[in-house]
Amino acid sequence: MRKLLAGAAAGALMLASLASTAFAAPNTLNWGTEVNPGECDKVGSPVVNVTQKVVNDVDSGEGGNYWAFDEYNKHIQVWKSSTQGEYCADVKYVGQFDSQSGQTSPGAGGTLDGDEDGTFEGGFRATITGTLKSTPDWKTKGSVGLFDYNCDLSGTCPGYVSWVARYFDSGYGFSYDWWGWIYHAGNNGSWVNSSDGNSGDIF
Template sequence: MSPKSANHHHKFVILFATSTLALSILIVLVANTFAKERLKWQQQVNRRKCDAEGEAIINVHQRVVKSVDSGQAGNYWAFDNYDRNIKVWKIDETTNEFCATVTYNGDFDAIAGQRSPGNTGILTGKEDGRFDGGYRMHIIGTMQIDPKFNITKGSIGTAYYNCDINGNCPGAFDWTTKYFNTTATGFSSTLEWWGWQYRAPKNKVWVNSIDGNSGDVI
């Protein structure tokens, strides 16, 4: 091997090692970013966190069509279609206390020209993606199942919200009114935890949670 070829080989090794190191650092940085944006909502939305035992007294699922999503700037930025599962456990017989978990899995359609949910820029409308998450709710009240809606297990069909960009949703569905006397004195429903994560193209993620917001879809 000539000195020239040896030097060239040595230079290649150095460049390769440097590139490998840079790539490794980049991978770590990207991994750390994903770890930061990742929301482990399942750890908060479950029976154990409800301190409940046995089977849920309500366990239904529903399809929701054309809901609308708001972001950190206060504007509506996407239309959503999703499936949600609603479970309710009675956790105290004497005080009529219940715990509910509602989980979501669906897709979002970004609206061109709107502020992004993380409020870092303007959407082009190509930032469509998937989202999931949910909430845990503490309820005090009396169960009163709507006689026109006597379903506590299985599918409760599809709710067509038909929302517009201003947040008007003529077909919105409040599931608590179907299972509880929400107008009675003493009724209360408190969100103990909530959070969703939105995955857009180019590995963009926006987290919207009671624990804080992070990232964006652009």
């Protein structure tokens, strides 16, 4: 599961430990219907509309362990909501993962040999309550650049930067309305990790 860290207000890493849900094979996730501006109670144009490149992030699985290193492009969009002081965030990910030999597979059904590499996509929709910074730390349009999280398999990521804290004053509130990703590894299987439930495995 992607590291859903949005700063102190969002709490620590949400582990990918939801009970597995039976889905029809092959595993599918129609994440685009949820991570969609049409699902936001939005007003006007985005106040944030940027892309971010991330390398050396680490991914967790249903067993609670970290099983792969990721790199991905992230598209971050934020709109004002019709409710005063609330914002809707729509964040999409497209990337690839590098599985790590000897680690428990993401669906906790086997042990990886390190050759089960592949791609993933998905994202989340969230509600942010707070005040936009009068002068954001990052630009509000275009690319904000490349970030090396420099994670290890213990989940320590010294290079991690909260994008939310770059745009909102301290004391903001953050809650996930929906999140989900689907991982594809060819003949090694696929894995769905979502707030709606998990299915499949890769090994």
